[in-house]
Amino acid sequence: MPLHSSLSPSPTPSAGFHLAGPAFAYGHHPVLAPFALDLAPGETVAILGTSGCGKSTLLRLLAGLLPGGSPALAGQVAWMAQQDLLLPWCSLLDNVLLGVRLRGEQPDTGRAMTLLGRLGLTDWADAFPATLSGGMRQRAALARTLMEDRPLVLMDEPFSSLDAITRAAMQSLASALLADRAVLLVTHDPAEACRMADRVFVMAGRPAQLKQIAVLEGPKPRDPLMPELLPALRAIHAALATTGAAT
Amino acid sequence: MIARLRPLLTLCGLLLLWQAVVTLFALPPYILPAPHRVALAMIEHAGLLLGEAAVTITEMLLGLLFGALLGCCAALGLLVSAAARRWLLPLLIASQAIPVFALAPLLVLWFGFGMASKIVMAMLVIFFPVAVALYDGLRRTDAGWLELARVMTGDAPQHRLRILLHVRLRAALPAFASGLKIAAAVAPIGAVIGEWVGASAGLGFRMLQANARVQTDLMFAALIVLALCAVALYAAVDALSRRMLRWQADSHASSHS
Numbered sequence: 492m493p494l495h496s497s498l499s500p501s502p503t504p505s506a507g508f509h510l511a512g513p514a515f516a517y518g519h520h521p522v523l524a525p526f527a528l529d530l531a532p533g534e535t536v537a538i539l540g541t542s543g544c545g546k547s548t549l550l551r552l553l554a555g556l557l558p559g560g561s562p563a564l565a566g567q568v569a570w571m572a573q574q575d576l577l578l579p580w581c582s583l584l585d586n587v588l589l590g591v592r593l594r595g596e597q598p599d600t601g602r603a604m605t606l607l608g609r610l611g612l613t614d615w616a617d618a619f620p621a622t623l624s625g626g627m628r629q630r631a632a633l634a635r636t637l638m639e640d641r642p643l644v645l646m647d648e649p650f651s652s653l654d655a656i657t658r659a660a661m662q663s664l665a666s667a668l669l670a671d672r673a674v675l676l677v678t679h680d681p682a683e684a685c686r687m688a689d690r691v692f693v694m695a696g697r698p699a700q701l702k703q704i705a706v707l708e709g710p711k712p713r714d715p716l717m718p719e720l721l722p723a724l725r726a727i728h729a730a731l732a733t734t735g736a737a738t
Numbered sequence: 739m740i741a742r743l744r745p746l747l748t749l750c751g752l753l754l755l756w757q758a759v760v761t762l763f764a765l766p767p768y769i770l771p772a773p774h775r776v777a778l779a780m781i782e783h784a785g786l787l788l789g790e791a792a793v794t795i796t797e798m799l800l801g802l803l804f805g806a807l808l809g810c811c812a813a814l815g816l817l818v819s820a821a822a823r824r825w826l827l828p829l830l831i832a833s834q835a836i837p838v839f840a841l842a843p844l845l846v847l848w849f850g851f852g853m854a855s856k857i858v859m860a861m862l863v864i865f866f867p868v869a870v871a872l873y874d875g876l877r878r879t880d881a882g883w884l885e886l887a888r889v890m891t892g893d894a895p896q897h898r899l900r901i902l903l904h905v906r907l908r909a910a911l912p913a914f915a916s917g918l919k920i921a922a923a924v925a926p927i928g929a930v931i932g933e934w935v936g937a938s939a940g941l942g943f944r945m946l947q948a949n950a951r952v953q954t955d956l957m958f959a960a961l962i963v964l965a966l967c968a969v970a971l972y973a974a975v976d977a978l979s980r981r982m983l984r985w986q987a988d989s990h991a992s993s994h995s
Contacts, residue, residue, distance in 0.1 A: 554885075570889040576882045576883055578908070621985070
């Protein structure tokens, strides 16, 4: 059973988020150790780990998608998953407006079109998702995430289904467009972390614990091949390698 | 163009075969009338057959409408209420073991010789495929879409109905469409069985009458009109569901290009 977990975000989102929670377990299998993580506005924190280490569980817990997850963050979170989750029967414009429609609010078509335009999708606003490439679909998913206009953005390996070139372009685009938000990015790609994140954590162990591995300086998005990033990249690889060997 | 003509050519072949059987075995018209005799009967009794067809089509359409509505209500009820799933679902499935034929006399007894008993009959046949298909579709909504919707609405209860409308029901439309197509295919069965058991009008009633009077050519004519009605109903429902699922048709088109 999940222990009663009360995530305690700070009352004012403009001051950033203090994300903390008690241990989490599926039945008798411990998954997460108690955790605490501070996130400032405009800061991106990347969490890396091997498959099944519990990093997605942490994200889903914060998003309120797990039993015992707290509603404390409800209304402050936008969610971007590995799949684009575009509704196939809606045009891109209607997909971007989905959150507004589900909440019964007045749809701001102008703002949605502006966002689609910033992502180079103006000409496809009326197209169905199935007619678009994977990269365009993920750009539309990013537009939908931005339309939600939430201070905290949770991203669960959002670009892992894209090819290498498209992925790099998407990482840069997302990093630029999310510059003023607090972003928690779960990924398995050290280069993605170096391109987009200010701080990098590795998650390992059972129950899983977060360990800060690197603090990255300089404006985002970065070129992960910059020589200054090499030590951080090495440290992340080393941390992942030891956890990989341990499990 | 050739693809469109193909079923027509097959039909011509079957008509030739029919004529050949009649000629070869020298069958009397009251056993198997030749195609031209049936065609003549169709022309001779055109007014009568059209009148009967109107009755049967009305029964099928109303049965389809009410049966589909009832099926939708049942599917939604099963989705929303765990109690309904526990108490009603096993009974619903078991009820399908009862042959509808066996119920027809009862329905005529209760709802009379008029249209009502046939509509109820058609409803009973149509209700199940629609309910099962829609309920299945509603349960199989992509978990990712529902999670996204929950994060967007903050899991607030006042938004659940909108999630049902905008996500769950829309996602279940393909399943509903295939249920509706099965329903359209069985609707004539319901209507005609009702007419056989007890009726004063309709194509099924006319077939029995013609049979009793050894008007085999008229019986065949009524049968052909019935078949045409059934095909037309199916084609109409198929076209409707294609329109409803335009986005899906588009995705097929793009995957082939």
